[in-house]
Amino acid sequence: MSNHVIAGIDFSAPAPQVARRLIGVTVLVNGVGGRIVEVEAYDREDPASHAFVGKTQRNFAMFGPPGHAYVYLSHGIHWCLNFVCCEEGHGAGVLIRGIEPLVGLDQMRARRGMEDERLLCSGPGRLCQALGVTREYNALSLAALPFRLEPRRGRVQVVAGPRIGISKAVDVPWRFGLAASPFVSRPFR
DNA sequence: CTTAGGATCGCCT
DNA sequence: GGCGATCCTAAGC
Numbered sequence: 141m142s143n144h145v146i147a148g149i150d151f152s153a154p155a156p157q158v159a160r161r162l163i164g165v166t167v168l169v170n171g172v173g174g175r176i177v178e179v180e181a182y183d184r185e186d187p188a189s190h191a192f193v194g195k196t197q198r199n200f201a202m203f204g205p206p207g208h209a210y211v212y213l214s215h216g217i218h219w220c221l222n223f224v225c226c227e228e229g230h231g232a233g234v235l236i237r238g239i240e241p242l243v244g245l246d247q248m249r250a251r252r253g254m255e256d257e258r259l260l261c262s263g264p265g266r267l268c269q270a271l272g273v274t275r276e277y278n279a280l281s282l283a284a285l286p287f288r289l290e291p292r293r294g295r296v297q298v299v300a301g302p303r304i305g306i307s308k309a310v311d312v313p314w315r316f317g318l319a320a321s322p323f324v325s326r327p328f329r
Numbered sequence: 330c331t332t333a334g335g336a337t338c339g340c341c342t
Numbered sequence: 343g344g345c346g347a348t349c350c351t352a353a354g355c
Contacts, residue, residue, distance in 0.1 A: 216338030
C-alpha cells in the first residue's frame with residue numbers, strides 16, 4: 141500500500157490517472173486558491189515532458205517523491221506549478237493549468253492587477269501569479285503548509301483533449317478539464 | 330474574434 | 343547561444 145495519498149488521491153499512480161482525478165480538487169496556497177478545473181499529464185517517456193531528458197538541476201523535483209510540487213519558470217516570465225506523481229525516481233507530473241477562484245479573491249486580484257474573475261487563474265502562469273507561487277515552492281510537500289489540498293465532493297464530468305503549447309507528442313490526449321467550466325484557459329473541443 | 334510579435338531569464342547543448 | 347509545458351497588447355479583419 142502506498143502512503144502517498146493526499147486529498148483522496150494516490151499520487152504514486154500514473155500521471156494521466158492522477159491528472160483526471162485532480163479535476164474538482166481544491167488547492168490552496170497560504171489559504172488562497174480554489175477548485176482545479178484544468179490539468180495536463182507529463183510522463184518520463186514523453187517527448188513533451190521536462191523529464192524526458194532525464195534528471196537535471198531544473199527538473200529534479202519531478203524525480204523526487206510523489207505528492208510534492210515541481211515549480212519552473214517559463215519563457216523567463218511565468219512560474220508554472222506541477223504535482224509530482226508515480227513512484228519516486230520515475231519522473232512524472234501533472235501541470236496545473238486552471239483553477240476556479242474561490243478563496244482569497246481580493247488577494248488574487250491585487251496580485252494579478254485585474255478584476256475579471258475568469259482571468260485570475262485561467263492558465264498555468266496566471267494561477268501561479270494569483271496564488272503567489274514562485275521558485276521557493278519547488279519540491280515542497282503538498283501535504284503541508286503553505287499547500288492545502290481538499291478532496292472533491294460528489295462526482296464531476298471530466299473532458300480530455302490534446303495538450304497546449306507543446307511541439308512534441310501534440311496528439312496525446314493528456315489534457316483534462318471540468319466539463320463546461322468557464323475557468324479553463326481554452327475550451328475543449 | 331483572431332493573430333502576430335515582443336517580453337525576459339534560467340536551463341541545457 | 344538558443345529556446346521554451348506562456349501571457350499580454352495591439353492591430354487587422
